[in-house]
Amino acid sequence: MPTFLETVHVVNGETLHLDYHQKRINDAFQNYFPTSPVLNIRDYFASLDIPQHGSYRARLVYRTEWDFHEFIPYQSKNINKLAIVNTGDFEYPFKFADRSHILKKIAEHPEADDIIFSKQGKLQDSSIANLAFKKDNKWYTPKEPLHWGTTRRRLLDEQVLEERDILETELKDYSHICLINVFRPLSDENALLLPDSIV
The missing domain is CATH 3.30.470.10 (Aminotransferase class 4, branched-chain amino acid transferase, N-terminal domain)
Structure with missing residues (x-):
């Protein structure tokens, strides 16, 4: 169970x-x-x-x-650099208490402050947050995230976010990435520049 x-x-x-x-x-x-x-x-x-x-x-x-x-x-974690990792067969559809696999993946990337899971070239989530990507003054979030995030769901309901596939090969088309969760609001101030923040 x-x-x-x-x-x-x-x-x-x-x-x-x-x-x-x-x-x-x-x-x-x-x-x-x-x-x-x-x-x-x-x-x-x-x-x-x-x-x-x-x-x-x-x-x-x-x-x-x-x-x-x-x-x-609450103490905010300072995140400036992100590493993209392969999701593989890992699934995290709900907020399970067991985060051992996620912590293992983070430990494998000391060059980054956090990681982004990518499945078959489509970006999903970071280890602690859902993601939003800015393009032409509009924010988008991956259509197939790794987990059910409450802030992501609320922003979709408020029509602040729009779902779409965010491909690794298209990151250059976006200006910012923002990690969103209950402690991290969606805003330009909290966002990181692309592609500078990807290591």
Whole structure:
């Protein structure tokens, strides 16, 4: 039975975008635990002592029940250089708690701050985030990402992002790449220049 993880941004006691985290939990239960009652993330947070000041990474580990939680003060990781790696047969459709394969791939590329998975020449995700690519003042995200990201899903719903295949051979056509997750908003300020950021 796989173990899953939800990482929620908590700012001054407020839990952000819980509806999208619940959607991902719903999908995980539909695929892996279809006969079990779906966990409710709002109810769980209501039972917790949530830090009221500062920015925190709330880690919630679950299977058919909540297994574990912790609140970690958030510290941004400085990412400037990215290495492209072959996805191969690796699949990460949901936010599994086991990230050993991802960590192994990162360790193989000390020249980079993070990695980008690429499957058959199509870029997918970094190790910590979904991706957005800027071209002609418009942002695009890979049509077939490695994992279900809540921020990516929200930005698609808000029509800020558009899905398309992002090919390695076409990176020169894009001006910026932005790593997006619950802590990393989509913006020019948070984006890296292409192709300079690829090593």
